Amino acid sequence: MKKPASRSRPKPPAPVTLSEIVAAVRRFRDDRDWAQFHTPKNLAAATAIEAAELQERLLWKTDAEVDEDLADAAKRAGVADEIA
Template identity: 55%
Template sequence: MTLDELRAQVLAFRDERDWKQFHTLRNLIVSTSIEAGELLETVQWKTDAQIDALLADPAQLTHLKHECADVFIYLLLVAHTAGIDLVDAAAEKLKLNAQRYPVEKAKGTAAKYSEL
């Protein structure tokens, strides 16, 4: 399935339920953040070893997958509402990050670009 096809399915799902009225840009951004918090909860208080074990447990992996999907669906709706092409935006951001984090300065370090 393409991104455009997925977006169309998400919009159809929303429209069938008459939820567009609630999907203001502000509400969608807030909801994206809430869903990102739920994604964060999947690893909260866990060690790296426990997170690795989570990935090996089908039920926990399914929960993680669904939380990722919730964030992604809301992000699709945010971008649609704001008129943003996510693929173009991501490509543009990668180019910017390549300038901010040149390989010769950033390789092997977690430092922010302003610290390089």
């Protein structure tokens, strides 16, 4: 009896720490001189606006309707764009 051929799996990326992510985001911000705009008020407003854009795609839909949307590639891509 032959053993099934083993499939090689890609090696997962090395884990990234939260500190490394924060440092990368700060470098991105500083490279663009955006720190002047990153006040608590502005960051809170920007976060709320981005969350609202995602919520708009799901608003007034049942869980089943959301599941249908996520099964549709184009609609799923739209949701993914809002999350990104």
